[in-house]
Amino acid sequence: MAIGTWEDLQKLYEGAGGFAHCHWCGDGACETAIQEKTKVTIRNLPFGRDETPGTCVHCGKDSIGRVVFAQAY
Numbered sequence: 001m002a003i004g005t006w007e008d009l010q011k012l013y014e015g016a017g018g019f020a021h022c023h024w025c026g027d028g029a030c031e032t033a034i035q036e037k038t039k040v041t042i043r044n045l046p047f048g049r050d051e052t053p054g055t056c057v058h059c060g061k062d063s064i065g066r067v068v069f070a071q072a073y
Ligand SMILES: [Zn+2]
Pocket: 024, 025, 026, 027, 030, 031, 056, 057, 058, 059, 060, 061
């Protein structure tokens, strides 16, 4: 599912979990912070990435497109 805000992302992973399509800035420090807060990992898709510009769901910096977030097992 497409997630647009940090609040929605946290709600998803406090509840049902699963996969989320989110804008992400590409910054490794931001990825680490997301992992620590939600226990999800970021999976870049080699194909089919949506390259619509947006803002990072976590820090609000520019994003070149959505990536897939998924819970670590
Ligand atoms: Zn970010």
